Amino acid sequence: MREEIIIRVGAKFLAPFIIMFALYVHFHGDYSPGGGFQAGVILAAAFALLALVYGLEAVQKVLPLWFTRMCAALGVLIFAGVGVVTMLLGHNYLGYNALAPDPTHPEHGQHYGILLVELGVLVTVFGVMVTVFYHFAGRGRSDS
Amino acid sequence: MNIVVDIVLFTLLGAAGFALLKVRNLFAVVMLAGIYSLLSAGLFTVMDAVDVAFTEAAVGAGISTVLFLGALALAGHHENRPGHTPLLPLLVVVVTGGALVYGTMDMPGFGHPENPVHHHVADHYIEESYDEIGIPNVVTSVLASYRGYDTMGETTVVFAAAVGVMLLLSGARRPRSRGGGGGGTAGEGEDG
């Protein structure tokens, strides 16, 4: 697909919008459909599109495998870490009320908690999807 | 009107499912599976599950198709004609399906607000979640806060699946192909 100019230009044009849309879906997930799971998948789809059109090597220069692997683990760490932090603050595991800056409004802590937890989900899902895609796409390479 | 869209989409889904069964070219099967996912995403929207529809469209019709194509590129796309008679599987399927249909006779009808499923914790989520969590999307507040443990478990499962794929696919290929390989074909697109 290296010669197809419409696909190449189209992919280059679309990818930033897909990434932007993923971030919108993530951060607007409190008010509209969306959240970390969907955003992670959409973000991964942007890189899959680029890899399909420009080849795996080109994309792995921007987003190396070690980075996506790290993302996959980091997200779970963020999620579990939020739980540990709330526990250290004297609440239950994943009791986000502990995160409120103003103790008279404990429900504000829920916003922070949900934002952080969704970030963890986003990072993990993105990392996992891209890692899995890299492995499937990269395996045929060393063969031929 | 909703019910008409619902029935049409379900009928199309049935047709797509049947086509999946019949087609033996696996590339066509993967494309049909993508269509099946997209149709079911439409159906989820009709049934008010917008978050689910969003996920299904992104996952089922997007990433999953790409992964299937990647696997087909590695494993070949020809499916043999099934060697044995389809009678026994057909019997098993018909009996199981019949039992399940018999089971639905006791289920409450589709869409009644009095159904028991709507009166366990759902009322609490809808009525109290804005005061307790403070965000309008009830699905997000249930997902991330009320059922945070559940979501954490799911995230861990997704991570574990990635570890599994890494273990399975990152090793060297078959020893006999290792000698000839190693050169690497730079930038060959996954065009199937």
Place this chain on the structure above:
Amino acid sequence: MRLDLFVSHYNYWVVIFLMMVGFYILISRGNLIKKVVGLNVFQTAVFMLYISMGKITGGTPPILVDPKGGGEAAAEVMYSNPLPHVLILTAIVVGIATTSVGLALAVRIKEAYGTLEEDEISRIEAEREAAE
């Protein structure tokens, strides 16, 4: 009355039909990738069963309308059940993750045996055992 039953249970029946299509692909086809597709069809049918149960006729998606105002317009709104949505949303992502593990296994089996057909694999296995 019969038409009534048909309309109120049509969803469940088609879902069961799709489940059985997936199940049939799973048990009658020998190709491993086709089996994974069958498993996916089955899985999506189960998702649809859950979502069908959560739907309320005349309801809206569970995103609160005017949550702060609490006016009468907001009180009138009926929301579909958010709980199945949450369960299925996460299940979809887990489903694709497990599907990818299945595909990875299929790829490895293809590399080890040179085929994806179940009966050929068992034939190769039998030949290997006979050779030993």
